[in-house]
Amino acid sequence: MVQKSDxxxxxxxxxxxxxxxxxxxxxxxxxxxxxxxxxSLDDLVDATGLQRPSLYAAFGDKRAxxxxxxxxxxxxxxxxxxxLIAADLPIRQSLQAMFxxxxxxxxxxxxxxxxxxxxxxxxxxxxxxxxxxxxxxxxLKMEDDRIEELLVARGDPAARAHARVATAVIxxxxxxxxxxxxxxxxxxxxxxxxxxxAG
Amino acid sequence: MVQKSDxxxxxxxxxxxxxxxxxxxxxxxxxxxxxxxxxSLDDLVDATGLQRPSLYAAFGDKRAxxxxxxxxxxxxxxxxxxxLIAADLPIRQSLQAMFxxxxxxxxxxxxxxxxxxxxxxxxxxxxxxxxxxxxxxxxLKMEDDRIEELLVARGDPAARAHARVATAVIxxxxxxxxxxxxxxxxxxxxxxxxxxxAG
DNA sequence: AGGATTGTTTGCGAGTTGGTACAAAAATCA
DNA sequence: TGATTTTTGTACCAACTCGCAAACAATCCT
Numbered sequence: 001m002v003q004k005s006d007x008x009x010x011x012x013x014x015x016x017x018x019x020x021x022x023x024x025x026x027x028x029x030x031x032x033x034x035x036x037x038x039x040s041l042d043d044l045v046d047a048t049g050l051q052r053p054s055l056y057a058a059f060g061d062k063r064a065x066x067x068x069x070x071x072x073x074x075x076x077x078x079x080x081x082x083x084l085i086a087a088d089l090p091i092r093q094s095l096q097a098m099f100x101x102x103x104x105x106x107x108x109x110x111x112x113x114x115x116x117x118x119x120x121x122x123x124x125x126x127x128x129x130x131x132x133x134x135x136x137x138x139x140l141k142m143e144d145d146r147i148e149e150l151l152v153a154r155g156d157p158a159a160r161a162h163a164r165v166a167t168a169v170i171x172x173x174x175x176x177x178x179x180x181x182x183x184x185x186x187x188x189x190x191x192x193x194x195x196x197x198a199g
Numbered sequence: 200m201v202q203k204s205d206x207x208x209x210x211x212x213x214x215x216x217x218x219x220x221x222x223x224x225x226x227x228x229x230x231x232x233x234x235x236x237x238x239s240l241d242d243l244v245d246a247t248g249l250q251r252p253s254l255y256a257a258f259g260d261k262r263a264x265x266x267x268x269x270x271x272x273x274x275x276x277x278x279x280x281x282x283l284i285a286a287d288l289p290i291r292q293s294l295q296a297m298f299x300x301x302x303x304x305x306x307x308x309x310x311x312x313x314x315x316x317x318x319x320x321x322x323x324x325x326x327x328x329x330x331x332x333x334x335x336x337x338x339l340k341m342e343d344d345r346i347e348e349l350l351v352a353r354g355d356p357a358a359r360a361h362a363r364v365a366t367a368v369i370x371x372x373x374x375x376x377x378x379x380x381x382x383x384x385x386x387x388x389x390x391x392x393x394x395x396x397a398g
Numbered sequence: 399a400g401g402a403t404t405g406t407t408t409g410c411g412a413g414t415t416g417g418t419a420c421a422a423a424a425a426t427c428a
Numbered sequence: 429t430g431a432t433t434t435t436t437g438t439a440c441c442a443a444c445t446c447g448c449a450a451a452c453a454a455t456c457c458t
Contacts, residue, residue, distance in 0.1 A: 010425095010426075011425090011426085011433090011434075012425080012426055012427080012432080012433050013424075013425060013426070013432080013433035013434025013435065014423070014424040014425045014426090014433075014434045014435040014436075015424075015425060015434085015435080016434090016435065016436095017424095017435075017436075033327060034236075034323075034326075034327060035234065035236060035323040035324070036237075037233075037234060037236035037237035038235075038236035038323065038324065038327075040414080040415065040416085041415075041416055041417080042414085042415085050436090051436065051437060051438090052416085052417075052418085052437095053417095053418075053419095053435085053436070053437075053438095054435070054436060054437090056417075056418080057434090057435070057436090058435095061416075061417075062416065062417090109326060111326060111327055112326050112327075113326070114326050115322070119374050120319075120322045120323060121323050123314070123319045123320075123323075123373075123374050123377045123378070124233075124234040124237065124319060124320050124322075124323040125234070125237065126377045126378060126379075127232050127233075127308060127310060127311050127312070127313050127377055128232060128233060128237075128310055128311075133377070133378060133379050136374075136377070136378040137378040137379055137380070140374070140375060140378050140380075160391075161391035161394065161395065162395075164387070164388050164391050165364065165367075165368065165388075165391060165392060165395060167371065168364075168367045168368045168371030168372075168388065168392070169364065169367045169371075171367070171370050171371040171374050172366065172367030172368075172370040172371065173367075174322075175318050175322050175335075175339070175370050176339060178322045178325045178326055178332070178335070179322070179325060179332060179335040179336040179339050180325075180332050180336055181336070181339075188363070189363050189364075189367065192359075192360035192363050192364060193364060193367070195360065196360065196361075196364060196395060210403090210404075210455090210456085211402080211403050211404060211455080211456055211457085212402080212403035212404020212405065212454075212455060212456070213403080213404045213405040213406080213453065213454040213455045213456090214404085214405075214454075214455065215404090215405065215406095216405075216406075216454095239444080239445065239446085240445075240447080241444090241445090249406090250406065250407060250408085251446085251447075251448085252405085252406070252407080252408095252447090252448075252449095253406060253407090255447075255448080256404090256405070256406090257405095260446080260447075261446070261447090
């Protein structure tokens with residue numbers, strides 16, 4: 001009872017040779033490019049550097065790992081919106097900053113622009129899998145709510161409708177990024193949306 | 200040279216026991232619910248009623264069949280927009296009719312609301328497959344162009360920007376439908392979009 | 399009728415899939 | 429030190445994957 005947690009409560013057996021967050025990030029990237037059904041265990045071993053048994057011990061089976069990547073994505077995206085709201089910029093600047101971050105992220109990817117794992121990948125598996133569908137629904141609600149909250153705080157009288165449309169534009173940006181649309185096209189759509197809401 | 204095409208140019212051997220269009224439609228539905236990677240040959244045999252060799256003889260391998268379903272979808276959607284433009288209704292009514300048709304379609308599906316095969320399914324496979332990506336890009340361009348054309352014909356001075364945003368809302372409707380959003384939610388988003396453009 | 403041509407059915411085989419058993423390895427505890 | 433606990437690496441398995449070969453069936457042509 002003396003050294004309750006000397007460092008980080010030293011565990012008993014052999015220590016893990018990997019960081020859970022990093023592994024989850026690597027798995028997310030692979031799932032984002034190939035989708036759930038299109039990603040094999042060999043893919044995940046290749047992406048994470050872990051062997052199958054390590055993956056299974058740490059996360060459970062393939063589906064549980066996928067769900068974990070979705071949860072991680074929802075959390076991180078939520079924190080992003082929180083920061084944006086806290087920055088307390090005027091409507092136009094808030095939306096511009098939001099779209100800038102989103103477009104930048106959507107244009108990244110292992111083999112090409114990969115958009116959003118929730119909007120453009122989990123959606124494929126959502127119809128026949130209730131847990132994936134629930135995560136996607138939670139993500140969409142989070143987006144709608146946070147953007148509406150942001151617009152309400154700035155005194156937008158049509159906050160609700162504007163938030164829904166802004167979210168819709170986010171979704172479209174993901175689809176268009178995966179279709180190979182050039183950055184300028186994505187930025188133009190974002191600018192059109194900002195003009196429509198804040199212009 | 201006399202009976203060039205007595206009926207429909209009677210072919211040589213054993214006649215096909217199926218209608219190509221119907222089979223393509225059945226395959227489309229299965230691909231729409233499960234995605235490309237998530238649909239097996241057994242699934243397609245089950246959905247179409249054809250045996251593997253018949254599928255292969257008529258369409259080629261699984262990927263070629265998938266590409267055929269995408270092409271069919273693009274064609275049919277294009278015809279839908281053509282009809283809408285030809286109807287020559289005012290802006291508000293045109294958009295309302297468009298969204299009504301789209302929402303109705305997106306809420307259908309083999310096992311639940313399945314949205315759009317292009318937006319919410321082909322997008323998953325588009326990153327690593329150039330031909331699928333090209334089809335998706337062509338589909339998006341078709342949507343953008345047709346809606347812009349419609350708005351230009353009605354004298355909308357911001358036709359281009361409005362068309363992009365309307366297309367974005369269409370994409371979001373597909374994602375939301377697959378997430379299990381109720382009809383009222385989809386209709387509300389559509390109404391918000393119409394109000395923003397034509398209000 | 400009989401040959402030619404095309405479509406259909408059965409069955410299979412090579413490769414890949416997700417998942418696991420088992421032993422070696424690396425740490426803590428006594 | 430040796431026993432215990434946890435992680436890691438190797439190898440494997442049963443099930444499923446896509447695709448195809450070969451025999452059979454149905455039509456047209458002469």
